[in-house]
Amino acid sequence: MKAHVLDYVTKLLDKMNFPYEIYDGIKANPTIQNVLDGVLAYQKSGADFLIAVGGGSAMDTAKAIAIINANPEFSDVRSLEGVAPTRNPCAPIFAIPTTAGTAAEVTINYVITDEEKHRKFVCVDPHDMPLVAFVDPLMMESMPKSLTAATGMDALTHAIEGLITKGAWELSDALHLEAIKLISHNLPSAYKGENEGREAMALGQYVAGMGFSNVGLGIVHSMAHPLSALYDTPHGVACSILLPTGLAFNARYTGEKYRELARAMGVKNVDDMITEEYRTAAIEAVKKLSISVGIPTSLKGIVKEKDLSFLADSALADACMPGNPRTATKEEVIALYRSLL
Numbered sequence: 001m002k003a004h005v006l007d008y009v010t011k012l013l014d015k016m017n018f019p020y021e022i023y024d025g026i027k028a029n030p031t032i033q034n035v036l037d038g039v040l041a042y043q044k045s046g047a048d049f050l051i052a053v054g055g056g057s058a059m060d061t062a063k064a065i066a067i068i069n070a071n072p073e074f075s076d077v078r079s080l081e082g083v084a085p086t087r088n089p090c091a092p093i094f095a096i097p098t099t100a101g102t103a104a105e106v107t108i109n110y111v112i113t114d115e116e117k118h119r120k121f122v123c124v125d126p127h128d129m130p131l132v133a134f135v136d137p138l139m140m141e142s143m144p145k146s147l148t149a150a151t152g153m154d155a156l157t158h159a160i161e162g163l164i165t166k167g168a169w170e171l172s173d174a175l176h177l178e179a180i181k182l183i184s185h186n187l188p189s190a191y192k193g194e195n196e197g198r199e200a201m202a203l204g205q206y207v208a209g210m211g212f213s214n215v216g217l218g219i220v221h222s223m224a225h226p227l228s229a230l231y232d233t234p235h236g237v238a239c240s241i242l243l244p245t246g247l248a249f250n251a252r253y254t255g256e257k258y259r260e261l262a263r264a265m266g267v268k269n270v271d272d273m274i275t276e277e278y279r280t281a282a283i284e285a286v287k288k289l290s291i292s293v294g295i296p297t298s299l300k301g302i303v304k305e306k307d308l309s310f311l312a313d314s315a316l317a318d319a320c321m322p323g324n325p326r327t328a329t330k331e332e333v334i335a336l337y338r339s340l341l
Contacts, residue, residue, distance in 0.1 A: 030057045032115070032116075050094070058098075059095055067084075082121075093130040097140070099143060099151040119225075120229040122319035157240070158208040159176045159211065178204075186200035219315070219328055224238035230310070
């Protein structure tokens with residue numbers, strides 16, 4: 001609203017004499033209370049549908065509001081965690097993303113923060129899908145460079161984790177490899193504010209969403225969610241910092257996937273490399289891209305040693321963890337966090 005991006009939408013509604021009310025009480029990591037307040041606002045308004053304008057936080061909140069409206073027996077937001085057995089499609093949502101990263105406009109997932117328990121929980125529900133997604137890079141022009149970088153690296157993490165998750169198969173691989181190409185080749189351009197790069201990023205993050213929404217994610221997202229819940233770390237930043245470490249942890253459990261990852265990232269002569277070489281090359285390409293858009297390389301100043309046990313427990317309980325190609329122990333997750341301090 002401060003950037004007047006919403007004006008693109010409200011001016012059209014005004015022109016068509018569509019009555020509407022604006023609910024903007026949403027945090028960067030949306031909370032249970034944000035959802036409950038939104039449900040109340042939606043019901044009081046008498047609205048027929050929602051238009052979700054914003055990044056993943058706005059989309060996720062809209063999904064939760066719309067699901068509860070259609071399935072009031074799930075008014076306890078915590079009851080939506082995991083794969084909730086809702087019966088009815090959510091209230092209609094028209095999704096207009098203003099960031100190129102979460103792909104929430106095309107996925108069956110949403111994430112809510114439980115402030116009381118200092119944790120994020122993932123909800124997976126085919127009933128939460130928006131009816132229509134308007135993916136327009138014009139709506140993303142107001143993103144500051146830091147948000148362009150963070151959301152772009154989140155999108156890359158979606159594509160890479162979707163490529164190597166246990167549920168991956170040929171069709172999802174095709175989507176994820178194309179998304180990796182689009183994102184890795186165009187994020188630097190979008191970071192500079194170039195229109196061509198922004199357009200490619202809008203497409204790349206959307207394609208990645210179509211892929212991972214069907215096959216799941218892995219340890220990077222599982223470890224990133226507690227960082228946002230406990231320290232309010234931007235999700236894309238958390239994913240970006242953790243991604244190379246997660247890739248190294250999973251490397252021996254991914255067959256030849258890292259060869260195709262390296263190729264999609266633009267690494268040359270991968271066919272001449274032995275297994276360890278192309279795996280290393282893929283990880284280094286991810287690191288290089290992250291550094292080029294100003295993402296920190298460590299969790300120093302974010303994670304506190306005393307919280308490591310809680311963070312590990314939260315990561316292991318996260319809905320994304322079962323999709324990881326390698327099973328992790330609590331001690332291993334703690335070691336991964338600690339390696340980045």
